[in-house]
Amino acid sequence: MSRDVFAHVDVERLRSGSGVKWGSLAPGVLGAWVADMDFGVPPAVRECVIRLAEREDFGYPYWPGEDPVAEAFDERMATRHGWTPRPGRTRVLTDVIQILQVMIELATRPGDGVAIHVPSYPPFLASVAGAGRRIVPLPMTRTGHGWGFTAEGLAGRLRAEGCRMLVLVNPHNPTGRVFTRAELAALAEAAQELDLVVVSDEIHADLAYAPHRHLPFASLGPGTAARTITATSATKAFNIAGLRCAVAHVGHDGVWEALSRVPQEYFGDPGVVGRAATVAAWRQSADWHAGLMRTLERNRLTIERWAADLPWDLGYHSPQATYLSWFDFTGTPLKGGAPAERLEREAGVKLAEGADFSQGTPVHTSGYARLNFATSPAVLDEILGRLTPALSRLGRALHPG
Structure with a gap:
């Protein structure tokens, strides 16, 4: 610049x-x-919003063909993070908190356990508790080399707590930890053994410092991808949280079918400004x-x-x-x-x-x-x-x- x-x-x-x-x-x-x-x-985002205002272009969203936000998401995951999302499995919602709440309702029942690393983003904890599900904490512990968690016996611990879902925040908020492939593999193994739905919040993926690199959870293999909902947005890395646009990529067949049966009007639809700004952020900034x-x-x-x-x-x-x-x-x-x-x-x-x-x-x-x-x-x-x-x-x- x-x-x-x-x-x-x-x-x-x-x-x-x-x-x-x-x-x-x-x-x-x-x-x-x-x-x-x-x-x-970013300048591209500002210019995009200005053009929309000059055209007074604030009507209902329309685009020919595939949703441009979904296309931009697919491109970014493939080129920046080495993962090719499954075609046709991306939904655009307002933010990752809404995505988590929707997936909790579709994939679990009241009283089910939802595992999550703690400390954790407060609205996520509130969402789990507010939905009548039980928070099953995976404590983050400090070692001489940074923050981590105990993977040993993980499946047994989650089974004992009646877990049906794992919420993964990676990179982790608030510790800033980027989980390694080995740590993610341990979580994936436990999720497979217990047939858990995994919601992977990857909103901070574009904010990793070298030599650390973000690894999408769904990229670990076909079995892991088939049980993972990847939630992300351009909001954290490009400073556009108020424009309310996020992406959910749903790899889990059962959750996708359940989601498809719910009218989009139930969730609401992000408007033109948030969508256009997201595309400008991911493609031009x-x-x-x-x-x-x-x-x-x-x-x-x-x-x-x-x-x-x-x-x-x-x-x-x-x-x-x-x-x-x-x-x-x-x-x-x-x-x-x-x-x-x-x-x-x-x-x-x-x-x-x-x-x-x-x-x-x-x-x-x-x-x-x-x-x-x-x-x-x-x-x-x-x-x-x-x-x-x-x-x-x-x-x-x-x-x-």
């Missing part, structure tokens, strides 16, 4: 808009919580995305150095993907819990509260918080520059003299 559009963020523009990340904050508080980026959108990843990598390293220089151990592992940092504050002056709430008060920085990422489960994350670093280096420096003295003040208050 001709200039670095990621070097500067206009915080006042963000505060004056309609986005919850900044618009809901008290004056002076810096937003680093909701997983929206502070940047603009490679240069913008490359610039984004350079900035995110710089910010990721900044946080890594910051965490290493603190006098307290955050138990920190840099994310292998996403623009999210997962901090353990139990070894800091915030060890009493609710660190995000206390840091908003003490530092004027809003993080995502860790307890929300294990709601409804026996996993304890109340001492954690998540920081979103998808902002300019200058704003990130200000965020970290506020957090450090706030932690020091709290430490002195706990241990005066």
